[in-house]
Amino acid sequence: MRLEQLLTPHLKGFFKKDYQKEIKKFEFQQTRKEFKGDITLVVFPLLKYIKTNPAQLAKNIGDYLKSNLSEIKDYNVIKGFLNLELQDDYLIQVLDDIYNDDNFGKKAPNGQKLMVEFSSPNTNKPLHLGHIRNITLGFAVAQIMEYAGFEVFKTQIINDRGIHICKSMLAWQKFGHGETPESTGMKGDHLVGKYYVRFDLAYKKQIQELVDKGITKDEAKAKAPILKEAQDMLKRWEKGDEEVVALWEKMNRWVYKGFDKTYKSLGVDFDKNYYESQTYLFGKDTIQNGLDKGIFFKKPDGSVWIDLSDEGLDEKIVLRADGTSVYMTQDIGTAIKRIEDFGIDKMVYTVGNEQDYHFKVLFLILKNLGYDWADNLYHLSYGMVDLPSGKMKSREGTVVDADDLIQDMALTAKQISEEHGRIEEYDAQQQDYLYQTIGLGALKYFILKVDPKKRIVFDPQKSVDFQGNTGPFIQYTYARIQSILRQYKSNPNQKLETYRLDEKESELIKILDQFPNLILQSAEQYSPALLANYTYELVKSFNSFYQNLSILGAESDNQKLFRVKLSASTAKVIKIAFKLLGIDVPDKM
Known part of the structure; x- marks a missing residue:
């Protein structure tokens, strides 16, 4: 508030003149409604510099300000609180300044570049109520940070690869009979999401069939044929199998077109999209460099890990035994790529609080890899959105679209x-x-x-x-x-x-x-x-x-x-x- 800026130099002058003390910071607050005043100086923190009665010190300050500032009409002291009353002319000038300033409250550019990541959906399902909290929160933070003086870049990482994507693809192959958004009249993201649910139904049916044959449920989950097929599809995708890649490209196009309609309805946009299908390879290269430097280690099965026990965490996998990436691999690569692309000073990840541990690990890994900018990464953690009827579940089709x-x-x-x-x-x-x-x-x-x-x-x-x-x-x-x-x-x-x-x-x-x-x-x-x-x-x-x-x-x-x-x-x-x-x-x- 401008009044604090007005009062601070005079307060510094008072303490230097009367007490020979250099005080740089003062605590102000709004005057409580039961007392007369417009702004309150909290005197108690000043007692560490001046050993005196707080009420007397407040009175001395009040006398000084009233004599030296025409903006101060009067004051009163309540224990260690100095309540200051302002002249009407001062407040009228404040209003005049606000009335004439079309960008009231906007800060001058501070020279810092900030990236805000939000939305970042999977391409195996449409956006839902949980995404809306993410999107509205991330977009608002980006807008506020820009108004506060940052150069802001809005971005998302499209989760367009992985086993969950293959589940939708495989289910469409098996049960879709060639239907498309055009042939069904459905938005593309809705159509693909339909087959993510369809996969889960088939998977649960196969699990039950295996359990009925005497296999334990945990064993059945791992041995269900449709899951094995999806895992095989992921391996083929990572090897560049033409048929799998063509299907992946087609279904992703459907989803992107659907997402764009939703973003337009919500009134949000992005400066750049990143895709896990592109960044995961760069992440794998970084893992190899970290292995060479002894930052990561291999287990007997060939999987690659990092030991963060010295930082109070545990071991974390960064590459599976079969050589495929995990989310951490992709996030490492994406973070490095963004710094290279934009030269940003800070990065905000808008992601739900179920990923709190993930981001602690990510930031520590990047720090261990020697990237000092990891200290300027921030996880904007937020709580989930429920309905009065309870929690939403994507794979069961119970989300609010x-x-x-x-x-x-x-x-x-x-x-x-x-x-x-x-x-x-x-x-x-x-x-x-x-x-x-x-x-x-x-x-x-x-x-x-x-x-x-x-x-x-x-x-x-x-x-x-x-x-x-x-x-x-x-x-x-x-x-x-x-x-x-x-x-x-x-x-x-x-x-x-x-x-x-x-x-x-x-x-x-x-x-x-x-x-x-x-x-x-x-x-x-x-x-x-x-x-x-x-x-x-x-x-x-x-x-x-x-x-x-x-x-x-x-x-x-x-x-x-x-x-x-x-x-x-x-x-x-x-x-x-x-x-x-x-x-x-x-x-x-």
């Missing part, structure tokens, strides 16, 4: 909008846009307002509520402000006369002024939740202002002008914040 969910959210928005009677003035095209905007806003906000580390139980009906901490509530407030601005007939850019602030007005300005600091906090913590919940608090403050003070019916033109500017500034910050979260705001609702 992303495309279906997006459509269902728009239908839910339509139903609730009709119940509230807010659509009569719109034509059909405007209604469709509104339902999509509200539905997607509800979905994304419901996910993003939660701390990434926490698990979510997603309830579509609650997310589209027009009251409370929801996307539609914030969107509706923005639309309400746009209605006010449309009704204001005078020039909002005219000069404001001397003005005395109401408590509701000053409170709203102070919350607006927190926005630049919130951007930095959200970036430092990789947490869109901080920004989302700040926006809700801003909207609550505006609605309190709106309900208690008349805007267009104000007593004077000067008062009306000020409150219109305050409303417009609030709408500006809402729009910027929601854009960073990947959410649109409609001008009418």
Whole structure:
């Protein structure tokens, strides 16, 4: 907040002049509502420099600031807390600065390159609700980091190889009868996902048949013929078998086309895609170099491992006995390739918390291989998304499909909008846009307002509520402000006369002024939740202002002008914040 920047040099001067102490950092916080003040200096941390009574020290500081800063109107001391009151002129100037800054809160470029990886789906199934949390979280982090001054590259690693991919391919060969997205009318990712489920059904049937013959279940899982066929297909793919590769290319094309439609619906994009089918070979080369240097070791069966027991972990496989790659092999190669391609300073992996251990191991392996940039890799770990009915399972076909969910959210928005009677003035095209905007806003906000580390139980009906901490509530407030601005007939850019602030007005300005600091906090913590919940608090403050003070019916033109500017500034910050979260705001609702 700019007030902290204003106060800090004066505080440094006070301590140097009166106590001959060099103090570089001061702790500020918002004044608690039960006390009078606009910002509070916490005095207790200063007692390690100045051995005195905290209340007396706070009074001395307050006297100094009131005498030397015209922006300070008064102060009060509550134990070791110095509560400072600001002059109205200062807050009015703050509002004027916000009103005139179209990029309010945006930081200057800091010279650092950052890559954010998100989505990164498998090509054996369509995107689902879990992917939507990943995508909305990763995209929002990328947007926030860019606004905070980083040069940002958005990327994903397409998991387009491995045994799970071969399972879909094999099932299509066996049971598909040549059907295609065109012949079935299905999106390509949905069609391929159908055969991933079909493989699992056949696999379970074979396991049961083997168990019925007296084999243990664990033995049956390993000996099921269809699994052996899939494993053989993977080996043939890695050897470049023309028939297998051609099938793989065809089915992947179907999936990519389907993914692109979903990404477009979600409003996200990528600067570059990486493919495991390309990076795994580079990873294998790195493993060989590590073997030569003694970083990795071979077991008697030919598999390659690394021993991380000195770092408090255990042994980790990096290459199977048959020479095929594991996920770790591919991630090693991909990380190195990205550094070479973009010269990035930092990298954020948006991946669920079930992979926490994997990323600890990955970062340690890269460190052991001599890559110092491994210290700048960050795993943005997040909790899973459940439904009220329980956990989703891809192979059993019990996931919530992303495309279906997006459509269902728009239908839910339509139903609730009709119940509230807010659509009569719109034509059909405007209604469709509104339902999509509200539905997607509800979905994304419901996910993003939660701390990434926490698990979510997603309830579509609650997310589209027009009251409370929801996307539609914030969107509706923005639309309400746009209605006010449309009704204001005078020039909002005219000069404001001397003005005395109401408590509701000053409170709203102070919350607006927190926005630049919130951007930095959200970036430092990789947490869109901080920004989302700040926006809700801003909207609550505006609605309190709106309900208690008349805007267009104000007593004077000067008062009306000020409150219109305050409303417009609030709408500006809402729009910027929601854009960073990947959410649109409609001008009418």
